[in-house]
Amino acid sequence: MDMPANVPENASGQALRKAPAGAREEILARVRRALADVPAAEEPADVAVARDYARAGGPAPGSPAVRELLVERLIDYDAAVRTVTAADAASVAEAVARSAAARTAGPLVVPDGFPAEWLAALPPERVLRDEPPLGVGALDRAGAVLTTAAAAVATTGTLVLDCGPGQGRRALTLVPDHHLCVVRAGQVVASVPEVLAGLEPARPLTFISGPSATSDIELDRIEGVHGPRTLEVLVLVEG
Amino acid sequence: MSDSTYLGMPPFPEAARTALGDTQLRSNLAHATDTIRRKRAAVVAEVDDWEELREAGRAVKERTLRHLDTYLVRLEERVTAAGGQVHWARDGAEAGRIVTELVRATGESEVVKIKSMATQEIELNETLAEAGIAAYETDLAELIVQLGDDHPSHILVPAIHRNRAEIREIFVREMGAYGTPAPDGLTDDPARLAEAARLHLREKFLRAKVGISGANFLVADTGTAVVVESEGNGRMCLTLPETLISVVGIEKIVPSWQDLEVFLQLLPRSSTGERMNPYTSTWTGTTEGDGPSTFHLVLLDGGRSDTLADRIGRQALNCIRCSACLNVCPVYERVGGHAYGSVYPGPIGAILGPQLRGTDTLLDRSLPYASTLCGACYEVCPVKINIPEVLVHLRAQVVDEGRERRVPKAERMAMAAARWVLSDPARLAAAQRTGALGGRLLSRRGRIGRLPGPLSPWSDTRDAPSPARESFRAWWKRTH
Numbered sequence: 070m071d072m073p074a075n076v077p078e079n080a081s082g083q084a085l086r087k088a089p090a091g092a093r094e095e096i097l098a099r100v101r102r103a104l105a106d107v108p109a110a111e112e113p114a115d116v117a118v119a120r121d122y123a124r125a126g127g128p129a130p131g132s133p134a135v136r137e138l139l140v141e142r143l144i145d146y147d148a149a150v151r152t153v154t155a156a157d158a159a160s161v162a163e164a165v166a167r168s169a170a171a172r173t174a175g176p177l178v179v180p181d182g183f184p185a186e187w188l189a190a191l192p193p194e195r196v197l198r199d200e201p202p203l204g205v206g207a208l209d210r211a212g213a214v215l216t217t218a219a220a221a222v223a224t225t226g227t228l229v230l231d232c233g234p235g236q237g238r239r240a241l242t243l244v245p246d247h248h249l250c251v252v253r254a255g256q257v258v259a260s261v262p263e264v265l266a267g268l269e270p271a272r273p274l275t276f277i278s279g280p281s282a283t284s285d286i287e288l289d290r291i292e293g294v295h296g297p298r299t300l301e302v303l304v305l306v307e308g
Numbered sequence: 309m310s311d312s313t314y315l316g317m318p319p320f321p322e323a324a325r326t327a328l329g330d331t332q333l334r335s336n337l338a339h340a341t342d343t344i345r346r347k348r349a350a351v352v353a354e355v356d357d358w359e360e361l362r363e364a365g366r367a368v369k370e371r372t373l374r375h376l377d378t379y380l381v382r383l384e385e386r387v388t389a390a391g392g393q394v395h396w397a398r399d400g401a402e403a404g405r406i407v408t409e410l411v412r413a414t415g416e417s418e419v420v421k422i423k424s425m426a427t428q429e430i431e432l433n434e435t436l437a438e439a440g441i442a443a444y445e446t447d448l449a450e451l452i453v454q455l456g457d458d459h460p461s462h463i464l465v466p467a468i469h470r471n472r473a474e475i476r477e478i479f480v481r482e483m484g485a486y487g488t489p490a491p492d493g494l495t496d497d498p499a500r501l502a503e504a505a506r507l508h509l510r511e512k513f514l515r516a517k518v519g520i521s522g523a524n525f526l527v528a529d530t531g532t533a534v535v536v537e538s539e540g541n542g543r544m545c546l547t548l549p550e551t552l553i554s555v556v557g558i559e560k561i562v563p564s565w566q567d568l569e570v571f572l573q574l575l576p577r578s579s580t581g582e583r584m585n586p587y588t589s590t591w592t593g594t595t596e597g598d599g600p601s602t603f604h605l606v607l608l609d610g611g612r613s614d615t616l617a618d619r620i621g622r623q624a625l626n627c628i629r630c631s632a633c634l635n636v637c638p639v640y641e642r643v644g645g646h647a648y649g650s651v652y653p654g655p656i657g658a659i660l661g662p663q664l665r666g667t668d669t670l671l672d673r674s675l676p677y678a679s680t681l682c683g684a685c686y687e688v689c690p691v692k693i694n695i696p697e698v699l700v701h702l703r704a705q706v707v708d709e710g711r712e713r714r715v716p717k718a719e720r721m722a723m724a725a726a727r728w729v730l731s732d733p734a735r736l737a738a739a740q741r742t743g744a745l746g747g748r749l750l751s752r753r754g755r756i757g758r759l760p761g762p763l764s765p766w767s768d769t770r771d772a773p774s775p776a777r778e779s780f781r782a783w784w785k786r787t788h
Binding site (some may be wrong): 092093095096097099100101102103104105106107111112113116117118119120121122123124142146202205206209222224225226227232238239240243244261262265266270271272273274275276277278279280281282283284285286287288289290291292293294295296297 | 336339340341343344356357360361363364367368370371374375376377378379380381384390395396397398402446447448449452464465467468471472475498499501502503505506509510513514527530532538539540541543544546547548558563565566568569570572573576580582583584585586587588589590591592595597598599607609613614616617619622
């Protein structure tokens with residue numbers, strides 16, 4: 070490589086911007102020429118989009134029906150699922166500790182904002198904080214990560230993380246081999262349209278449906294490639 | 309036979325004939341496409357509003373394409389406002405130069421890649437290699453193709469032509485040369501093969517400073533990019549590097565965040581036959597403390613604006629690269645993807661390739677014929693691309709171009725004369741009387757043999773029966 074790593078950014082950046090400025094105008098001009106048949110007065114909204122598909126009307130968010138469907142669909146894609154009916158934080162903490170003890174060894178990465186009371190039954194030495202931010206090597210050595218979620222979709226068996234409190238940055242739920250996620254029943258909606266309507270696009274979002282998988286060998290689904298090979302979900306029904 | 313074109317000997321039939329002779333390939337393909345067809349049918353049957361979703365998907369794409377200039381400008385503005393940098397590339401070569409410069413500016417000599425049709429289309433890996441930059445494919449099937457020094461043969465599963473035993477052999481033979489070797493005693497159990505890929509790529513992910521991706525969707529209103537994947541290799545490439553470069557065709561835009569609710573239902577069910585793919589990532593520019601600190605979006609034209617100019621053909625730009633049309637196509641199932649000679653095989657490739665690249669080559673003139681027009685592709689298409697309609701349209705176009713460019717003058721004149729004669733009953737009757745007389749003069753023992761002049765190439769290898777003494781119409785008139 071003939072260019073030093075610390076080359077001033079605009080040295081190559083400027084050269085770059087020069088050529089594509091012409092490309093931008095030319096591409097836009099080509100597109101406008103190609104669309105000569107579109108009347109000048111036509112607005113995007115004039116092209117009708119019939120949204121006759123189901124946008125609502127399934128089981129209500131957080132209802133027993135929607136929760137049961139989520140559990141069924143999660144299991145169908147080989148996530149491990151437990152429904153925890155918890156009257157208080159202590160029983161949640163106990164369920165978390167039991168999962169951690171049964172399925173993982175070594176430290177659990179716990180992001181900022183994960184409810185402290187849910188950690189109460191875990192031995193403190195098993196909790197690894199992302200503070201200061203852990204390097205990828207440390208994440209790779211950590212056996213598991215423990216998070217909350219932003220929402221869940223029952224029909225598709227999907228968890229959504231938006232990097233909010235208790236979820237952490239994206240790398241945390243990616244590099245460790247085991248992801249333990251606590252979802253409150255009230256966060257579960259029936260369908261994809263319902264969940265998208267409640268999300269903030271400016272945040273980095275990750276939709277997770279089961280453990281990492283591939284269909285690349287003979288088009289059959291095989292679990293366990295680069296993402297966490299175990300996905301464990303605690304569906305929390307608060308008393 | 310001369311190399312004259314539109315009905316000449318185009319490469320698809322030749323390639324198809326070779327592929328048909330490969331029984332291993334046919335058996336691998338039949339097994340894989342049968343599996344995926346059944347999975348798709350099952351998950352589509354679960355959805356009561358599938359037809360409404362398809363129609364909405366089609367309409368959203370129509371809205372996008374008819375106002376693509378507006379949406380491109382809006383997208384650029386929103387991505388820039390969110391901390392991303394937008395670059396424009398007229399063609400693949402320009403996109404390749406931009407990406408090469410961007411990688412060079414980081415000082416890195418290797419990149420990790422998410423499977424992306426756009427970067428395959430522009431042969432980015434080859435361009436980077438010439439610049440001394442190693443691009444590691446991280447999708448399992450792409451890894452199989454790259455390690456096997458092979459070509460992709462399917463949009464979703466580029467190594468669909470390989471079975472588990474062949475994959476094992478490639479891993480054992482090649483992995484060591486590029487990093488972590490295959491584990492000792494590797495079997496052809498698919499789970500073990502997937503694990504071997506995990507081990508091989510892990511160190512590359514963890515040290516990568518530059519990631520290169522495509523995108524399944526770009527949301528104009530919010531400046532959000534979306535990648536839909538299964539393995540987690542996509543999340544690795546999108547999250548761990550410091551610099552992310554995404555190369556995306558200008559047709560990948562959807563107008564609004566809400567529009568994703570349609571496509572995130574249509575795509576996974578059509579593609580892998582799942583209710584939802586394991587991982588979908590969305591990002592908007594850059595986020596402090598999370599993921600790459602630098603994000604470049606390279607918007608690629610590469611023949612898309614030409615395709616957009618064709619009012620019938622432009623629907624090919626609706627394509628969301630699900631590959632359902634490949635899996636149901638009787639032609640694809642038998643000949644496989646390589647016969648189509650490009651990164652876009654199958655029915656969608658037969659209409660997309662010749663439009664993106666133009667019809668200058670024998671290959672691209674032959675592709676619109678690589679179909680029986682059975683219509684199965686149209687039926688499964690989640691965005692309702694009428695592939696048979698575009699195929700027929702492109703066939704006509706190829707024939708018209710050939711007629712202008714190459715059809716011999718005698719044939720053109722004969723056709724013009726035939727049109728004049730056939731368009732009027734009186735002229736036809738007169739011609740039939742003349743023809744009957746002339747034909748009998750030329751024939752011997754009831755057959756017309758060799759003809760003189762410009763008709764000789766045709767008559768050299770064919771005999772024609774001499775015309776009847778009387779036409780049917782003349783006989784009818786005389787006897788009734």
